[in-house]
């Protein structure tokens with residue numbers, strides 16, 4: 001969906017002096033494509049993962065000062081813009097989010113994101129701060145673990161899994177992924193194991209979202225990104241989880257709605273929508289894209305354009 005992201009942002013990024021923020025730099029693939037296709041654009045790239053910044057830094061080095069890479073969580077966007085001397089309100093022409101984990105994070109076994117290899121249960125995108133997946137598993141009250149597995153993993157067997165976790169963690173705290181994967185296999189009834197791929201997948205996703213506070217960060221970041229857009233500026237968001245997509249949908253829908261009390265014959269300027277939706281619902285990857293990259297299958301893409309300034 002790279003092409004679609006670029007096409008959607010193009011009218012905003014083709015403007016002279018355009019600034020775009022890639023809030024999820026990762027390995028720099030989207031950033032490199034934007035810097036190449038829009039030769040005038042200045043890019044600010046954020047990632048909370050220092051290894052991602054190092055690798056994308058090498059990749060984007062040929063673009064010199066056109067790319068500024070910053071170690072930050074994306075809800076820190078307003079502070080990052082302040083530090084760079086760019087207005088935090090209406091200061092940029094484009095913002096891109098490609099949410100979730102990068103292929104590098106999934107493929108590096110010792111980061112603990114993958115359930116297919118035995119590794120320390122870490123899952124922190126920024127390994128210099130915060131608590132690991134093992135700490136969540138070993139210390140959270142059972143009710144909280146059930147809530148997380150249900151909400152973030154859509155795991156129907158959350159109670160069964162958590163009972164087994166609580167029993168086992170009393171015997172010996174969890175440190176590595178293989179023991180958790182085996183415990184989930186043993187805890188689930190046969191019927192639940194027949195569908196949905198690896199039975200540990202949903203629990204791992206839930207732990208990752210909790211460890212990185214992904215939804216609460218996103219809830220702050222999307223409105224901040226909309227605020228940062230100049231009139232005519234565009235935002236594109238690729239999400240991989242229904243809760244992420246719902247959050248994006250809600251913020252975009254609120255921005256695209258009139259806030260006028262019902263029954264006004266003429267809607268005054270301050271009540272007019274601030275956003276225009278650029279995608280009809282969420283756009284999905286094509287079959288060819290999924291065949292090329294299985295990890296793209298759950299992707300949902302939404303875009304919007306800023307059509308009016310905030311009323312002061």
Ligand SMILES: C[S@@+](CC[C@H](N)C(=O)[O-])C[C@H]1O[C@@H](n2cnc3c(N)ncnc32)[C@H](O)[C@@H]1O
Pocket residue numbers: 023024025026027028029030031046047048049052072073074075098099100101102103125217
């Ligand atoms: C799917 S990857 C992005 C891949 C990228 N578009 C590319 O072309 O290589 C998501 C990246 O976002 C980063 N990330 C996830 N949540 C973040 C957050 N809250 N703040 C900053 N970076 C975040 C991850 O560390 C990861 O490197």
